[in-house]
Structures are given as C-alpha cells and as structure tokens.
Amino acid sequence: MSSEPAIPRPPLLSSWQRRLVGIALALLAVAMIGAFFTGIFLLLRAFVQTFSSVLWPLAAAGILALMLRPLALWLQRRLSLSRLTAIVLIYVLVLVTTLAVVALVLPEMIRQTLAFADYLPQMVENARSFLARHYPSVVAFLQENVDRELATKLGSTLGDYAAQLARLTLPAVNQLGSWTGSFFSLMAGVAIIPVYLFFFLKTDRDPGADLNNQLSFIRQDWREDAIFLLREFANSMVAFFRGQLLIGLIMGILMGIGFSVAGVKFGLVLGLLSGLLNIIPYFGTIIGLGTVLPTAFFQPDGGLALMGISLGIFVAVQMLEGYVLTPRIMGESTGLHPLTIIIAIFFWGVALNGLLGMILAIPLTAFFVVAWRLVKRKYLEHGHETTDAEDLALKS
Numbered sequence: 446m447s448s449e450p451a452i453p454r455p456p457l458l459s460s461w462q463r464r465l466v467g468i469a470l471a472l473l474a475v476a477m478i479g480a481f482f483t484g485i486f487l488l489l490r491a492f493v494q495t496f497s498s499v500l501w502p503l504a505a506a507g508i509l510a511l512m513l514r515p516l517a518l519w520l521q522r523r524l525s526l527s528r529l530t531a532i533v534l535i536y537v538l539v540l541v542t543t544l545a546v547v548a549l550v551l552p553e554m555i556r557q558t559l560a561f562a563d564y565l566p567q568m569v570e571n572a573r574s575f576l577a578r579h580y581p582s583v584v585a586f587l588q589e590n591v592d593r594e595l596a597t598k599l600g601s602t603l604g605d606y607a608a609q610l611a612r613l614t615l616p617a618v619n620q621l622g623s624w625t626g627s628f629f630s631l632m633a634g635v636a637i638i639p640v641y642l643f644f645f646l647k648t649d650r651d652p653g654a655d656l657n658n659q660l661s662f663i664r665q666d667w668r669e670d671a672i673f674l675l676r677e678f679a680n681s682m683v684a685f686f687r688g689q690l691l692i693g694l695i696m697g698i699l700m701g702i703g704f705s706v707a708g709v710k711f712g713l714v715l716g717l718l719s720g721l722l723n724i725i726p727y728f729g730t731i732i733g734l735g736t737v738l739p740t741a742f743f744q745p746d747g748g749l750a751l752m753g754i755s756l757g758i759f760v761a762v763q764m765l766e767g768y769v770l771t772p773r774i775m776g777e778s779t780g781l782h783p784l785t786i787i788i789a790i791f792f793w794g795v796a797l798n799g800l801l802g803m804i805l806a807i808p809l810t811a812f813f814v815v816a817w818r819l820v821k822r823k824y825l826e827h828g829h830e831t832t833d834a835e836d837l838a839l840k841s
Contacts, residue, residue, distance in 0.1 A: 486796075501634060503641060508686055509638070512687050517532055520535070557711040557713055560710075561711040561715075568744070571743040656668075656675060677812060681811045686724075690724060692766060694720065695770060697719065698717070699716075699765070700720055704755060704758060707741075707751065707755060707758065708751060709737060709755055710740055711740065716733075726807065727790075734759065738756065741755040786807060789806040789807065789810040
C-alpha cells in the first residue's frame with residue numbers, strides 16, 4: 446500500500462502580513478503602556494491636588510531636612526553636641542538671621558514696594574508723554590481707534606456689570622469665607638513645617654533601607670533600581686533648591702546694589718525680586734527686564750543712558766551666574782539643555798496647575814531623564830543582564 450507524500454499547507458499569513466501584525470501588536474502594546482502611565486499620572490495629579498494642603502508642608506520640611514542634615518551632622522561632630530542640641534542651635538541661627546533681615550532689610554523693601562505701587566501711574570503718564578512728544582502719530586492712532594473701541598466696550602458692559610452686581614454679592618461673601626479658610630490653612634501649613642522639620646532632622650532612619658524592607662516581595666534588582674531612582678530624585682531636589690536659592694540670593698543682592706548705585710528708583714526691591722524669582726529659571730530675568738528697564742527709562746532723571754546701564758548690570762550679573770555661580774555651586778547637577786528647561790517649566794506648570802509645577806520642573810525633569818537612562822541602558826540596550834561594572838557606571 447503506497448502512501449502519497451504530504452502536501453505542505455501554505456502559511457496562514459505571508460511574511461509581510463506577519464510583519465504588519467507584529468508592528469500592529471507593538472503599537473498596541475506601546476499605546477496600552479502609554480495609557481497605563483497616563484492614568485497613573487492623572488491619578489497622582491488628582492491625589493496631589495486633593496491633598497495638597499497636607500502634602501506641601503511635608504514636602505517643604507523634607508527638602509529643608511535634606512538640605513540642613515549635613516549642617517546638623519557637622520555641628521554635632523565639630524562641637525561635640527547631641528543631635529537635639531545641634532537642631533536647637535540651627536533653629537536659633539535661623540531665628541536670629543530672620544530677625545536681622547526683618548529689622549534691617551524688610552522695612553526698606555516694604556517702603557520701596559509701596560512707593561513703587563504709588564509711582565506706577567506716574568510712570569504710565571511719563572510713557573504717554575514720551576510717546577506724545579516723539580511719536581505723535583502713534584498716539585493719535587491709539588486715541589482714534591483703541592480708545593474709542595475701549596469706550597464702546599466699557600459702555601456696553603457697564604450695564605451688565607451693574608445688573609450682575611446684586612447676584613454676585615452673596616457668592617462673593619461665600620468666596621470671602623473660602624479665602625479666609627484658605628489663608629488660615631496656609632498659615633497652619635507654614636506653622637507645622639518647623640515641627641515636621643524637627644522630627645525629620647532628629648531621625649537617623651534611612652529611607653532607602655526602609656523602602657528596601659517594604660518592597661521585599663519585589664525582585665532584588667528592581668528594588669535596587671527603585672531605591673537608586675529615589676536617591677537620585679532626592680539628590681536632585683536638594684542640589685536644585687540649595688543651589689537655586691543661594692544663586693538667586695547672590696544675584697538679587699548684586700542686582701539690588703547695582704541698580705541702587707546706578708540711580709534706578711526702587712532698585713533694591715526690584716533687584717532682590719529679580720534675583721529670588723530665578724528659583725524658576727529665566728522667570729526672574731523676564732520679570733526683572735520687564736520692570737527695571739521701563740522704570741529706568743521713564744523715571745524723571747532716567748533715559749536711554751540709565752536704561753543702558755541697567756541692562757549692562759543685568760548682563761554682567763547673568764554672565765557671573767552662568768560662568769561662575771552655577772558651575773561652582775550646582776555644577777552639572779541637572780545636565781539639561783536650556784531649551785529642555787524652558788519646555789519643562791511650561792509643561793510642569795500646566796501639569797501641576799500653577800507655580801508649584803514651575804518650581805519643581807527642573808528636579809522632576811532631571812528625575813525622569815535619569816529614569817529613562819536607567820531603563821534604556823539596563824533593559825532596552827543590554828536586556829536584563831548587565832554587569833556590575835555597567836551598573837556602577839550608570840549609577841555614578
């Protein structure tokens with residue numbers, strides 16, 4: 446009995462169809478992973494926004510503890526003090542410094558701030574007079590078109606505003622109560638920070654070791670990666686805030702002195718404000734240029750010369766910050782391109798709904814850059830097997 450050879454069945458899918466299905470499955474997996482992480486991000490955002498009044502004092506105290514712990518340990522070793530005595534000494538030093546600043550600097554800053562607010566209408570009038578003298582056609586165009594349009598809009602909306610005033614009275618009273626509650630909540634948060642800070646400084650527990658014990662059910666290499674990322678995030682937060690606060694203070698003092706010596710009205714408060722706002726990169730520079738230069742140009746004894754001197758002070762301080770202060774104080778702690786920093790500020794400002802996101806933009810972005818480099822080098826390029834030398838090079 447003869448048997449015929451079996452005829453091979455044609456494959457269900459051709460090679461290009463299999464390739465197409467593989468690409469589709471890969472894209473589906475990427476979409477699912479993206480949706481998963483997006484969902485986690487939205488949940489964390491909702492959690493942070495809901496419990497922000499509880500979380501921000503803890504976060505502020507934690508950052509301050511990481512910044513002040515080396516000082517507490519140094520005092521403890523150098524002066525042979527107990528941990529409690531070293532912490533109390535730090536509190537006394539902070540209190541004395543605060544009182545000195547309040548007594549010596551704050552009154553002048555308040556005086557200049559109030560004087561600047563009173564001077565703003567005069568500066569606007571000076572600007573209008575300058576335009577009228579040098580560019581009368583521009584003033585005529587504005588008066589003929591813009592002023593007429595504004596008057597028409599105001600006239601059409603005044604009646605609506607008057608009609609809505611009665612309806613808005615009760616909600617405004619209710620909103621006032623909400624604002625009062627928010628103010629007292631803010632004051633309570635500020636008051637609790639020193640208490641949290643005291644316990645954070647007093648403890649000797651290692652968060653990394655605690656996390657390693659709590660995550661004992663996870664693979665050892667994954668635990669090590671999580672602890673490494675946690676430490677990197679803490680280090681980036683400390684380096685950023687410690688460095689930016691010190692750099693901003695130095696820049697503020699230099700610009701305040703420079704503007705005051707140059708003769709710019711309210712130079713001290715404008716300079717300090719411009720410097721301290723640099724905790725958000727480029728933000729202080731934008732605010733400073735937008736306030737100091739017009740003030741220098743339109744003040745009674747000002748003009749192009751004083752504006753040029755003010756701009757020169759800005760450039761000199763910025764060069765000092767870029768070439769001396771940042772390399773010496775912060776080094777390459779972030780390693781981010783300036784364009785990346787600008788995009789990160791706007792992204793996190795929107796993602797975390799305001800100023801807090803803009804302040805945390807740099808450390809958060811640096812953390813995600815480190816996380817991506819870890820995943821890329823350890824899991825994507827080399828697979829799951831990496832040598833100890835590669836892990837050490839990655840985490841150094």
